[in-house]
Amino acid sequence: xxxxxxxxxxxxxxxxxGAVSLILQKHPIHSALSLIVVMVALAGxxxxxxxxxxxxxxxxxxxxxxxxxxxxxxxxxxxGEEERTNLSRLATYAGIPLALALAGFIAAxxxxxxxxxxxxxxxxxxxxTKTLSMLLFTEFVYPFELTSFLIxxxxxxxxxxxxxxx
Amino acid sequence: MVPTNxxxxxxxxxxxxxxxxxxxxxxxxxxxxxxxxxxxxxNLAFVAFSQSLxxxxxxxxxxxxxxxxxxxxxxxxxxxxxxxxxxxxxxxxRVNLLKL
Numbered sequence: 001x002x003x004x005x006x007x008x009x010x011x012x013x014x015x016x017x018g019a020v021s022l023i024l025q026k027h028p029i030h031s032a033l034s035l036i037v038v039m040v041a042l043a044g045x046x047x048x049x050x051x052x053x054x055x056x057x058x059x060x061x062x063x064x065x066x067x068x069x070x071x072x073x074x075x076x077x078x079x080g081e082e083e084r085t086n087l088s089r090l091a092t093y094a095g096i097p098l099a100l101a102l103a104g105f106i107a108a109x110x111x112x113x114x115x116x117x118x119x120x121x122x123x124x125x126x127x128x129t130k131t132l133s134m135l136l137f138t139e140f141v142y143p144f145e146l147t148s149f150l151i152x153x154x155x156x157x158x159x160x161x162x163x164x165x166x
Numbered sequence: 167m168v169p170t171n172x173x174x175x176x177x178x179x180x181x182x183x184x185x186x187x188x189x190x191x192x193x194x195x196x197x198x199x200x201x202x203x204x205x206x207x208x209n210l211a212f213v214a215f216s217q218s219l220x221x222x223x224x225x226x227x228x229x230x231x232x233x234x235x236x237x238x239x240x241x242x243x244x245x246x247x248x249x250x251x252x253x254x255x256x257x258x259x260r261v262n263l264l265k266l
Contacts, residue, residue, distance in 0.1 A: 077246075
């Protein structure tokens with residue numbers, strides 16, 4: 001087994017462990033910390049694939065900004081352990097079989113695609129940040145401007161929602 | 167090198183765990199975290215395909231997805247704070263005004 005493969009399996013195990021832990025933990029703050037573990041593991045996988053800029057953004061924006069926002073809200077609302085309630089009948093009889101069917105379809109599609117996908121470029125040819133930014137500011141400049149508009153609307157929405165009514 | 171299939175399988179596993187968390191958890195904040203987990207799984211598939219096909223387009227899309235996730239988290243957590251203030255509970259079962 002080569003070194004990248006070993007690193008992949010370690011990081012994948014950490015990510016899956018974090019995701020399972022998110023489900024099993026009762027307290028939301030523990031779930032949030034589990035999610036941070038998943039995100040850091042995914043950032044490591046991005047580095048392994050040679051996507052350096054995406055890995056940095058993953059750590060800074062996801063692991064930093066978004067998760068801090070989550071933890072902040074959990075503490076602000078003083079969220080305690082979640083109460084267990086029974087699953088609805090719809091979820092038991094329709095939801096779980098449908099979820100299993102979806103998992104089966106995805107697994108089958110991936111298994112069939114095996115021969116067609118080339119492996120990533122050897123020894124992690126890094127997609128340079130320069131290439132990425134050239135693409136972002138030439139070919140994708142219209143979606144880029146749209147996302148800045150989206151951020152503006154999100155800021156306005158958050159302010160409108162958060163202010164107390166007098 | 168790691169075959170692209172492995173990344174896709176990991177992405178599918180994480181997405182499935184996100185769905186499971188979304189269905190089984192009752193805390194509204196944890197539901198939001200499940201959505202973030204699913205977005206992360208999709209991002210992993212994007213980067214894997216981008217590397218596999220040798221085009222950086224997928225990575226640009228990951229940046230857009232992260233921006234949308236940030237906007238969603240800001241607005242969604244605002245809504246959560248309002249809901250918690252009005253219903254005095256974070257349990258989604260208690261938020262049932264629109265239920266017949």
